[in-house]
Amino acid sequence: MIFIKRIIKELIPYIIIVVVVVLIRSFIATPVRVDGDSMNKTFKNGDILILYKLSKIKRFDVIVLHEEKDNEKIIKRVIGMPGDTVAIKDGEIYINDEKIDDEYAYGMTSDYDRITLKSDEYFILGDNRLISKDSRYFGPIKEKEIKGKVVFRIFPFSKFGKI
Helix, strand or coil, X not given: CHHHHHHHHXXXXXXXXXXXXXXXXXXXXXXXXXXXXXXXXXXXXXCEEEEECCCCXXXXXXXXXXXXXXXXXXXXXXXXXXXXXXXXXXXXXXXXCEECCCCCCECCCCCEEEEECCCCEEEEECCXXXXXXXXXXXXXXXXXHEEEEEEEEEECHXXXXXX
């Protein structure tokens, strides 16, 4: 009996550590791996990032979402916020009828008809506009699809740091 109590006493710290790690990964932050080239030049295929799940989403944030049409997790940049009117004409992005500085784009952005986002919708684009499947392909995304905001790059080590 004493032997069993001693084993349990020694295991308790490890059990607590495992529970804390699982809770943090489930509700606060988790690593994600970039799969594909739709975010080139910002991120490369294989980059490992930290996704923060409690952050308020702002325009130009990079997010991870569960895209329901193709049933996959993807990484994209938020361009349009709830209530915004978004249009892409001649490769230029207009938010609420004002042209925005599209400093993240790699390649020409294809046109998209004017749309007004609902109170729970976001318009997202991949930085590599030539090959990205994004809101131009599947339309605006719902807030509930967003898993979190990318806040940190941990690999490759040469680009380690805050996003």
